[in-house]
Amino acid sequence: MGPILSLKNIVKIYPNGVVANKGINIDIEENTIHAIVGENGAGKSTLMKIIFGEETAEDGEIFYQGEQVHFRNSLEAIDRGIGMIHQHLMLAPELTVAENMILGTEPIKFGIFLHSKKILEMTEKACKEFGFEVPLNKRVKDLPVGTRQRIEILKVLIRNAKLIILDEPTAVLTPQETEVLFKSLRDLQKRGKTIIFISHKLKEVKQIADRVTIIRDGKDIVTENAKNLNEHQIAELMVGREINFQRIPLPVNIGAPFLKVQNLTYINEENITKINNISFEVRKGEIVGIAGVEGNGQTELVEILTGLRQATSGHAYVNNEDITHLTPRQIREKMVAHIPEDRMQNGVAEHASIQENIIVDRYYKHPFSKGIILDWKYIENYTADLIKDFNILAQSGKTPVSALSGGNIQKVVVARELSFKPELIIADQPTRGIDVGSEEMVHDLLKDARDKGIAVFLISADLDEVLKISSRILVMYDGEIVAEFKNTEDITQEKLGPYMLGVKNQNKASVEES
Amino acid sequence: MEKFIIKYFNLIRIIIAILIGVVISVVVIYIITKNPSLSFRSFFLGPFLSKGRFGDWIELSSPIILCGLAIAIPFQAEQFNIGAEGALFIGAAVGTAFAVSTHMPAVLHITTVLLVAGLTGAIWGFIPGILKAKWKTDELVISLMMNYVAYFLGLYLINYHFRDKAAGFLVSYKLPQTAWLAQFIPGTRIHLGVIIAFVFAILTYYFLYHTTTGYEIRTTGTNKNFARFGGINVFMVIVLSQVIGGFLAGIGGMTEVMGLSRRFNWQMSPGYGWDGVVVAIIGQNNPLFIILAALFLSYLRIGGQILNLLSDIPSEMVIVIQSLIILLITAEAFLQRFKNRITIREAKMKEVQNESDN
Numbered sequence: 001m002g003p004i005l006s007l008k009n010i011v012k013i014y015p016n017g018v019v020a021n022k023g024i025n026i027d028i029e030e031n032t033i034h035a036i037v038g039e040n041g042a043g044k045s046t047l048m049k050i051i052f053g054e055e056t057a058e059d060g061e062i063f064y065q066g067e068q069v070h071f072r073n074s075l076e077a078i079d080r081g082i083g084m085i086h087q088h089l090m091l092a093p094e095l096t097v098a099e100n101m102i103l104g105t106e107p108i109k110f111g112i113f114l115h116s117k118k119i120l121e122m123t124e125k126a127c128k129e130f131g132f133e134v135p136l137n138k139r140v141k142d143l144p145v146g147t148r149q150r151i152e153i154l155k156v157l158i159r160n161a162k163l164i165i166l167d168e169p170t171a172v173l174t175p176q177e178t179e180v181l182f183k184s185l186r187d188l189q190k191r192g193k194t195i196i197f198i199s200h201k202l203k204e205v206k207q208i209a210d211r212v213t214i215i216r217d218g219k220d221i222v223t224e225n226a227k228n229l230n231e232h233q234i235a236e237l238m239v240g241r242e243i244n245f246q247r248i249p250l251p252v253n254i255g256a257p258f259l260k261v262q263n264l265t266y267i268n269e270e271n272i273t274k275i276n277n278i279s280f281e282v283r284k285g286e287i288v289g290i291a292g293v294e295g296n297g298q299t300e301l302v303e304i305l306t307g308l309r310q311a312t313s314g315h316a317y318v319n320n321e322d323i324t325h326l327t328p329r330q331i332r333e334k335m336v337a338h339i340p341e342d343r344m345q346n347g348v349a350e351h352a353s354i355q356e357n358i359i360v361d362r363y364y365k366h367p368f369s370k371g372i373i374l375d376w377k378y379i380e381n382y383t384a385d386l387i388k389d390f391n392i393l394a395q396s397g398k399t400p401v402s403a404l405s406g407g408n409i410q411k412v413v414v415a416r417e418l419s420f421k422p423e424l425i426i427a428d429q430p431t432r433g434i435d436v437g438s439e440e441m442v443h444d445l446l447k448d449a450r451d452k453g454i455a456v457f458l459i460s461a462d463l464d465e466v467l468k469i470s471s472r473i474l475v476m477y478d479g480e481i482v483a484e485f486k487n488t489e490d491i492t493q494e495k496l497g498p499y500m501l502g503v504k505n506q507n508k509a510s511v512e513e514s
Numbered sequence: 515m516e517k518f519i520i521k522y523f524n525l526i527r528i529i530i531a532i533l534i535g536v537v538i539s540v541v542v543i544y545i546i547t548k549n550p551s552l553s554f555r556s557f558f559l560g561p562f563l564s565k566g567r568f569g570d571w572i573e574l575s576s577p578i579i580l581c582g583l584a585i586a587i588p589f590q591a592e593q594f595n596i597g598a599e600g601a602l603f604i605g606a607a608v609g610t611a612f613a614v615s616t617h618m619p620a621v622l623h624i625t626t627v628l629l630v631a632g633l634t635g636a637i638w639g640f641i642p643g644i645l646k647a648k649w650k651t652d653e654l655v656i657s658l659m660m661n662y663v664a665y666f667l668g669l670y671l672i673n674y675h676f677r678d679k680a681a682g683f684l685v686s687y688k689l690p691q692t693a694w695l696a697q698f699i700p701g702t703r704i705h706l707g708v709i710i711a712f713v714f715a716i717l718t719y720y721f722l723y724h725t726t727t728g729y730e731i732r733t734t735g736t737n738k739n740f741a742r743f744g745g746i747n748v749f750m751v752i753v754l755s756q757v758i759g760g761f762l763a764g765i766g767g768m769t770e771v772m773g774l775s776r777r778f779n780w781q782m783s784p785g786y787g788w789d790g791v792v793v794a795i796i797g798q799n800n801p802l803f804i805i806l807a808a809l810f811l812s813y814l815r816i817g818g819q820i821l822n823l824l825s826d827i828p829s830e831m832v833i834v835i836q837s838l839i840i841l842l843i844t845a846e847a848f849l850q851r852f853k854n855r856i857t858i859r860e861a862k863m864k865e866v867q868n869e870s871d872n
Contacts, residue, residue, distance in 0.1 A: 306743075308742065308743065327745070327747075328742060328743060328744070328745045329745030329746075329747075332744075332745050338743070340743060345737075345739050345740075346739050346740055346743040347740065347743070348737070348740060349733055349736035349737035349740045349741075350736075350737070351736050351737075352732070352733065352736045352737075356729070356732075356733065357740075359729075360733060360740065360741070360743075360744030360745070360746070361744045361745050363726055363729050364726050369726050372725045372726050372727060373724060373725060373726075374724055374725060374726060374729060376724070
């Protein structure tokens with residue numbers, strides 16, 4: 001059987017001059033699961049958008065089912081049986097599951113009204129046909145991410161997609177949800193579908209893919225049967241050098257408690273208890289990792305600890321000083337660094353320059369300013385040094401952050417937060433959405449900080465990351481800390497999973513092993 | 515060449531827009547007038563035809579510059595306060611009231627009157643600012659409403675309490691000479707207020723791009739969450755940016771009264787606040803560009819006045835022509851495709867070069 005999709009010498013140049021694809025050639029065989037892996041900014045997402053008609057290539061040819069195609073927009077791609085599930089799910093939260101599934105192809109009666117009975121029939125039929133179970137009448141906003149993703153897949157299937165593209169589908173899922181997704185994908189493969197799967201997580205690629213293409217710097221480096229490559233080889237092909245995957249050794253010198261949280265409770269505007277009476281401490285020279293499915297109070301916890309949100313009751317202390325009701329600036333002045341969860345929303349001002357992003361927490365101090373006058377000369381040199389030290393790929397400190405790739409933007413954030421000699425680092429999803437190379441760099445920096453006696457508080461949805469660098473692991477579920485482990489070799493994802501999903505709780509059942 | 519185009523794209527875009535605007539106005543003028551050559555001359559060269567007119571042009575730019583700055587500072591903080599018109603009006607009214615009721619030596623009088631007018635304008639900026647910061651009311655709506663309050667309150671103040679009954683019109687008492695801004699170039703209306711406007715433009719530029727407060731304003735404008743995350747007092751920035759804006763507009767109104775009519779004679783709101791919005795947008799909120807934009811806009815306005823005066827073109831058509839030109843300039847997407855094509859070609863060539871270098 002020939003390839004269902006052939007990409008020949010695809011070149012894509014963005015209006016800002018960035019060359020995202022520099023002549024990519026890939027054949028996707030029919031009825032396979034084909035993984036595309038590469039670092040951030042390597043050009044994977046761009047390539048997928050080209051296949052899906054959301055972007056047009058400047059050069060090259062695309063053959064789909066044997067004939068050359070030029071999709072001008074995604075509707076034409078959908079018509080030909082190509083479907084795409086974006087990394088950021090594109091559902092209307094206020095509509096029901098069924099309404100979301102038929103959005104754009106909705107059956108109409110009397111010219112303007114939705115044919116609700118027919119909608120239900122259509123969607124029920126699709127669910128049955130593909131073996132998906134989703135609550136058709138619930139509103140999307142009330143459903144967990146894993147379910148939302150299945151709705152997206154159904155949405156694509158109901159439009160008769162033969163080729164389904166998933167852009168980093170597991171980035172937002174728990175390990176258990178990932179399992180469910182993979183089962184569905186294999187099922188779809190059995191029904192004759194072809195799947196293109198983009199990921200950073202190499203273990204998953206090995207687990208699910210038949211074939212794998214590695215993209216580096218806008219070019220396809222190799223396309224291989226997945227079983228011929230191991231995780232290590234894939235990673236090294238991706239970044240073009242050797243990489244360390246080992247858990248970092250546990251710290252030798254642990255100092256006094258630096259961050260102390262006591263009976264902290266947060267009840268939000270809708271009267272939902274997001275953080276329920278939690279207490280813990282982070283000592284100097286250790287990395288405490290919070291593992292947990294997102295939305296179990298981690299975001300609120302970090303925002304309270306950094307002054308962005310007010311706790312309902314309880315206290316937090318940094319170096320024995322109560323910081324519960326201080327402003328973000330007052331907390332920063334206690335030498336607390338904060339790598340935020342959402343870098344585009346909180347971590348940077350994307351339309352400002354790198355140097356303006358670097359000085360946001362220190363512009364008012366000497367030598368960045370004298371009196372009220374900013375010393376741009378000094379700031380420029382200072383930023384140039386950071387760009388060099390942190391390996392940020394940018395022309396100069398005056399480059400706007402929006403011109404950088406995701407990994408480099410995160411380096412700007414990390415450079416800022418680690419360069420003012422913090423004593424406590426609060427790192428919230430510090431490597432989300434960045435590539436293996438940058439990820440390794442961030443991990444090394446956090447380890448170095450730890451070894452210098454800095455207290456590090458890590459919050460991550462990525463269990464591999466929690467396991468790799470934490471000295472101690474706390475599991476958060478539904479606003480409570482339900483388990484605590486010293487990070488040893490026998491702590492595995494499978495062991496943490498039940499606590500993360502609320503099935504097990506150390507506080508309630510003391511019989512359980514810890 | 516192509517590098518040059520990309521670098522100065524905005525400037526080139528504006529120049530081309532002006533040229534197209536000129537061509538369109540030529541066509542329009544040609545269609546409606548019996549004497550096209552006179553009309554072209556009046557409209558395009560009018561402000562240069564006599565010393566007095568040249569002075570009128572420069573003079574008119576000064577309130578527009580100050581109002582442009584008054585709009586640009588809140589805009590830089592992403593605060594859509596369009597209350598410059600109101601702040602200007604009430605600032606001038608209260609400043610006039612203060613000026614005619616006090617006696618002081620010249621320099622002191624000028625300074626205090628300007629200060630009173632500025633502070634009155636600042637109050638007009640403070641109200642939408644504090645409401646936004648505290649209760650998230652929409653500053654656009656509030657500042658718009660405050661314009662009406664300013665207009666009628668100002669008229670009430672002047673017409674009922676400071677009206678010069680000896681004058682044949684609804685105007686205030688004449689300001690004492692100690693509160694006049696001198697017209698220092700004989701034969702023109704150019705007065706000290708023009709200098710004040712240019713100085714404030716340069717100061718504002720320095721303030722926005724070289725001081726810590728300016729940085730706070732711009733950072734809040736580019737990403738409010740980021741500013742808060744970094745420790746900037748966003749609440750303060752929201753209020754302060756609008757207060758400074760109101761202050762500048764108040765001064766803009768007062769200098770017109772002190773330098774030109776020497777008494778409050780507006781029964782209609784003069785519209786400089788709205789011109790300020792236009793020049794702030796054309797000048798992309800950069801004070802130095804605002805000077806150029808204001809000079810351009812006042813050139814159009816004076817050219818239009820002369821055209822109206824000397825030719826048979828009705829004033830309505832003059833405004834249509836002016837608006838067409840402004841419209842073209844503010845259309846940001848204009849020529850964007852052209853720029854994209856050049857960028858792509860640039861990038862491709864660089865690639866080829868890199869390849870051959872390797």
